[in-house]
Amino acid sequence: MGLFKKTDQEKADIAAMKAADKALNDNGDRERRAGIQEETPEYQRLNKAANEAAVKVSFWHGGTKRGH
Numbered sequence: 001m002g003l004f005k006k007t008d009q010e011k012a013d014i015a016a017m018k019a020a021d022k023a024l025n026d027n028g029d030r031e032r033r034a035g036i037q038e039e040t041p042e043y044q045r046l047n048k049a050a051n052e053a054a055v056k057v058s059f060w061h062g063g064t065k066r067g068h
Helices: 008-033 041-055
Strands: none
Touching: 008 041
């Protein structure tokens, strides 16, 4: 396998992180349009899911995982 090729698991983790980020951002947009300015339980749930997904993805691919 080449140096810059992603494994199937890495691809799945990246896709899951992007989906979690999109859900968080979409929710934030809805709440902002509704005039909600504080963190709601739904925001906190989605934020936690996005953070948990980012931990599985390498820093080089947009996540927070460092090293191997």
